[in-house]
Amino acid sequence: MSASEKTKAQIEQIAGKAVRKAGHAMGKKTMTAKGAALEARGKARQIKEKGKDGFR
Template sequence: MSASEKVKAKAEQVAGKAVRKTAHALGNRTTEAKGAALEARGKAREMKEKGKDNLKP
């Protein structure tokens, strides 16, 4: 996994979690869903990169 992709994945996860938690505290369900989607995208990116690493000889 390249370092830059790893950083992007973690950044998306952290940002998504922060948005989700803040929106939940404020009662804003739309923004909460957007934060959850951002967090999920970061997790998917991380899994993709780990899969690519596992396929390398």
């Protein structure tokens, strides 16, 4: 897993979690959903990169 892709995945997960929790605290369902989507995208990126490393 390249360092830049690993960093992007971690940043997306952390940002998504922060947005999701902030949305939940404010009672905004749309913001909560956007945060969850961002977090899921970060997790998907991490899984993709780990899979690529398996072929190397």
